Amino acid sequence: MKAKVKIEHMLKTHDVFPNTPNFSQPKDSIFTFAYWVSKGLLVFDDFTYIFVLGACARSQSLSTLWLGRQVHVKAFKSGLMSNLLVKTTLIHFYANNKDILLARSVFDEMTERSSATWNAMIKGYTSQRERSKKCCREALVLFRDMLNDVSGQIPTDTTMVCVLSACSQLGEIYSGACVHGFIEKTIWVPESDVFIGTGLVDMYAKCGYIDSALSIFRLMSVKNVLTWTAMGTGLAVHGRGKEALELLDAMEGSGIKPNPVTFTSVFSACCHTGLVEGGLHLFHSMRSRFGLEPQIQHYGCIVDLLGRAGYLNEAYDFIIEMPIKPDAVLWRSLLSACTVHGDLAMAEKVGKILLRLEPPKNSLHMPITSEDYIALSNVYASTGRWRQVEMVRNKMKLKRVETKPGGSYIQTVCSSP
Template sequence: MHITPTPRPNFSYSHFSRQMRKLILSLLEASFNRCTDLRVLHGHTIVLGIIRDSFVASRLVEFCFKSGRGDPHYARVVFHSLDLPDVYTWNAMIIGHAERDSPNSGVSYYFQMLARRVPPDNYTFALVVKACMMGSCEDNELGRKIHGQILKQGMEDLVVVRNSLMNMYCKMGQFEDARLLFNKSLILDLVSWNSMISAYGKQGDVESARELFDKMPQRSLVSWSAMIDGYVKSGSFVEALRLFSEMQALGVKPDVVTLVTVLKACANLGALDQGRWVHLYINRIKIGWERNVVLGTALVDMYAKCGCIDVAFELFDGIHVKDAILWNAMIGGLAMHGHGREALEIFSRMRRHGMMLNETTFLTVISACAHSGMVAEGVEIFESMKREYGIEPKIEHYGCLADLLGRAGLVHEAEEVLCNMPMKPLVSQWGALMAACKTHNNVEVGERVGKRLILIEPLDGGRYVLLSNIYAAAGRWEDARETRRAMEERGAKKETGCSVIELDGTIHEFIVGDTTHPQSREIYEMLSELKRELKTVGAE
């Protein structure tokens, strides 16, 4: 039986009005959302004769890369079936490969586009820079080559292109080049400012980030969040909370990202009142922390680190879907406060639930054992990392094992761990062992470790002071005096002591000898009074 083929519609899609074009594109998108086979959608465009239209072709290529049904291979099939793909379709291939398949392939399509003599537009350059940044951030020459082509085309001053270049240089760690582009720009938008502030914050340069933040002609929520996040990443938790208070005073409403960052600051400071306020705010605006594992984890971490273990447990059990980060946060909070047995119970529950154990899991649970004096359990868990789970211990795990042994008074064994580990120990790990020697009055290992630390950090006065104290506790007064004398001769300085407390929701920071606190006179008078009272009872 002969079947007459359905004739292709005798029209050119380009003749349609703009409204009709939008309608057909909307129908295509609706069709895409309904069907599970890109080939069906492709077939519709061929039957209708509209695949030849550049806008339809580029839209179909975009559909091929969309999440959930992404099919980069079929995107290439569609693309290479086109006679003359235009700049929009090339752009779709560049960004599609960059985001879903292979960033380097995205860059490759850009060079193919040039070889086919298709003129790039401003979005092409922005997209290829993004692809270059995502796939070849270590290949600085490639990024500079693309930048050179942008200069030749006279497109560097376009905001979208310049922002992409700044992000690329920041990703490469070339902040001076990024800042030069920023300073040269005649037109800056919020993305430009936010990108530089975020980049400085991530590398710990909060001074430069704050300088730009204070100069911004206007700020968005992203600006505030980037600056607060920068403070948290650099350990400036007090400044992070101060800026959050300023943000609230100006009526800027925080989002989930901001709240998670603020909760991290509260957790690290032990600022329970501020953390509780954030929790109440979350409940008031009904974000639903029970179903948001990132926000729920931040709350659990904050309460656990602030010592509210019962509240942390209640929240932990209330979160519907738990990931490894949440389990680790609960174990870490228990570890901080010496609840070793409870931490091991959570660790056991984690394994029973079939959760994937990672490096952080082992680090937190060994730390819990260290803070609770459970040496045998901690050593067994350390040894099980590689034996049962195929996880190679890293420098942090060896340091935690040494800390576990040192806290228990097994300083010789701890020293052996640090000397025999497959990587060079950190200075802080030697310092922890030296503190353990002071606690357990082990002069032999303490002297050996102390001299090693003084060789590594000859200007750190804290090392001399601790070694001197170890000598003094053992009655070796001449060695103690000689150590103090060496400290003075070398000009070594002990790090200034600092403490932080929260009172009625306000964070107060105190530094030795500092008189900047508004109530410093009253504080010092009270300290003097306490000193006098201690003398009268013979307690000083």
């Protein structure tokens, strides 16, 4: 009788989670799922595996990585590894969790692949931060294999955006131009697709062809915030600060609100072209004009802007008066500027502050590195203050800060007669 009641109350995953893509926090979905499983009230079917793996892919934590691997094993034992959607989601899960080799292993074992499967593997390669160059080359090889595949899978806009991203990261204009040509000869008119158009703008800008990027940008009939940001970043990299500021005005005029990344790119352009007044004016108008609260990276851009221009005291005061706690990156930027401009007194002051920083809460990683100790040591060595050099070296040993292979300037100056 109890068994009958239990069977009648068992639910399928799509009954419990009818709107799972709308979960703002994947962990909420996973914990809810685990609760139903622990009560024995959930039927394991193909949708179950797809749901859990998708949530684990979005969460990207050690606990969900472990859970995803357990789901993989259970799917294998249940005989569901022949299901195309399950395998495609599994590729996405492993790639998102930085295990690209396991993702590729699943991909290679598949006898049937959809365009979504190819996209998951290509996107997985282009999203890797470690060995990114090698992975991007693999993505281009995989794209070629997709075109030659006997199943005749047709690339989608997602495919082309990922392939363009690979070309951008590699900085290979020849490959990028070939992909552009392929796009024009097949289905798409690049300027009419906001995602492909943005990918082309980004690719040409990162490959050094900023005028080609501008031409495509101007031809695009529809632009989103990513398009404007990609163009602004390209102008920043090429030192065209005035045009980047004008671009922001045009963006506002088009009715699209810039995001924090947009401001980072424009501030970067101001830094590289010495537009101190324009950069400061934009920073102070973030709240009033655009309704955005400056973030730590924006404060860092202003410190860099002032430091590069030689306004070291102003940069120091700017950091001290910040409403949020400055991190090591800001102090490191100012220390570098002090060294470049030869203000050794300020450099010593900043260097001491930098070495006193403690790790952020819930972090075991020190915010300072061996390079920070070396930088302060260089300041002392440049004025012949060898006793202070030795003190920095001893403090470095006390803190057990390891130098990178190849030696350091501290070792060099301390061994000098």
